[in-house]
């Protein structure tokens with residue numbers, strides 16, 4: 001009895017297509033002998049599409065994507081400063097719209113320093129944590145505005161919106177993840193200044209913590225958390241935080257664990273009806289696009305998260321393992337995007 | 351003709367009194383042969399005072415402080431989790447209230463890796479930049495609220511408020527600072543998501559940039575900025591950013607430049623009528639209070655910022671220079687708080 005998974009593939013812009021090509025090869029290799037068939041549909045979305053048609057993400061696109069089980073995305077975004085993109089906001093209109101429309105409230109970002117990989121820290125120790133970033137609320141809701149724009153009397157506001165419904169579901173997810181890991185959870189916020197937004201997070205974490213007496217719970221202000229990320233990242237297991245702080249912490253976490261070329265992410269709707277998106281944390285890097293210079297590892301690790309989300313844990317683990325071996329064996333010689341993908345495929349087939 | 355400077359000294363809580371004792375010694379030594387006399391008044395403010403009297407910062411306190419030329423502050427805040435402080439918010443009620451009441455709109459935070467100092471980065475290169483953080487607006491205005499608190503239907507909002515008046519004055523300050531430094535300015539924000547708050551910052555930076563054609567202007571999203579702070583901090587000269595992003599970036603900057611024990615700050619009202627506050631970036635660290643373990647260098651460098659603000663640049667530079675020499679000569683042996691202060695005083699007197 002074979003299972004069919006409908007996968008939407010969005011290569012996107014810049015280095016997106018290159019890294020996605022390798023990710024798809026790895027997906028095929030990892031699932032070749034399983035009873036799962038991936039039916040892939042290709043979606044041409046991103047800055048390129050916007051320049052061709054003026055569309056970022058139409059209702060028709062959304063309807064088409066909605067019928068898929070998951071989305072694998074490369075990277076989107078045009079060349080910075082391109083005047084034709086002045087009025088576009090591809091990231092907001094595409095990445096964020098997907099997160100909001102498909103209610104992808106868990107933005108999952110593992111941060112692991114693989115043996116053989118080096119980051120900027122002199123003495124990193126072991127780093128292996130996951131950031132569970134809220135994906136559908138906070139300062140990202142687009143609840144802002146300005147008056148007297150462009151005059152000396154302009155006022156521009158931006159409101160972070162936090163609901164018990166939205167906070168509780170992602171906090172529960174984080175506690176359940178902590179149960180399966182080292183049973184330690186750190187809430188990161190700025191409760192001493194953002195007393196209302198911070199208050200709801202703190203109270204809900206305290207409530208859910210009472211149901212998980214075996215999980216050790218810690219709290220850090222976001223400013224202090226950035227210090228620990230560079231001085232003692234080994235202290236973290238699961239971090240749960242809001243949309244904006246999660247954005248900041250995960251880029252920093254990516255940097256300290258060997259660079260954004262390795263950082264994978266899932267924008268997940270754990271309820272499983274609407275599709276979840278899996279994508280590298282890095283951007284489209286148009287400056288190196290088409291040159292086979294991009295590291296496809298983040299995209300490949302995103303495939304692992306995707307398979308894990310679909311319940312295909314064994315295939316997911318095999319990819320992570322192959323990536324781990326590949327990183328451990330990396331020498332000083334630079335490899336092309338394709339060579340890295342091929343090397344990981346070869347390990348999967350070995 | 352001698353000048354009298356009225357200085358309010360707020361030692362505060364935890365390690366505050368210890369580091370301020372050294373800072374005051376250094377202030378005296380650096381200005382001993384000048385024609386400036388410092389008239390010091392001591393203010394007992396902080397968690398200790400709150401526990402004694404229930405007051406954080408009264409209108410009388412504010413009136414008394416207002417008549418001073420500057421404020422030198424150690425650190426405030428009680429033992430985390432102290433149940434008697436449950437309803438207090440000393441940081442907000444004291445530090446932030448001072449910033450707001452005295453309109454200290456420039457929060458100045460230099461980040462320098464002194465020769466001899468080591469941070470967590472394997473290959474830091476030269477680090478020497480200043481963060482100009484806005485101090486009176488943004489998410490810090492206390493414009494938040496919640497309804498149905500503690501119920502499953504709670505909604506908690508927090509609004510970042512940004513005005514052309516408030517943004518322009520701090521941006522102008524940053525450009526003028528860049529003119530006196532390496533003529534490079536980086537705006538950090540999150541314009542792709544916070545389109546209104548980010549928009550006003552971007553537009554005003556562009557406007558003021560036109561008046562400073564010799565300053566190279568760059569823009570980074572806050573998430574990307576944290577990456578560069580650990581992978582290439584040498585690229586920064588002057589960073590200008592909003593209140594919340596500035597809070598986060600400066601703690602991280604402190605960490606990468608050898609730790610928060612060295613990071614000084616000024617909460618400055620450049621217009622000069624209302625007093626400015628100078629304080630180490632670190633907190634009150636009650637766990638090591640009274641043990642002579644705290645490094646007073648951040649407090650001492652805050653005195654240098656204070657003197658510079660008062661126009662006493664020569665004395666300011668002498669302190670920075672003495673600190674630089676002290677750091678360069680640091681051995682592996684731990685010194686007490688007093689020993690570090692004494693060593694710096696000795697260099698000033700040499």
Ligand SMILES: CC(C)[C@H](C(=O)O)[C@@H](O)C(=O)O
Pocket residue numbers: 091092095096247281542543573
């Ligand atoms: C591109 C941008 C809108 C996005 C975000 O801020 O969430 C990105 O930085 C990320 O972390 O996925």
Ligand SMILES: CC(C)[C@H](C(=O)O)[C@@H](O)C(=O)O
Pocket residue numbers: 192193223441442445446597631
């Ligand atoms: C204590 C806190 C309110 C304060 C802030 O957030 O500004 C501190 O972190 C700082 O950076 O001075």
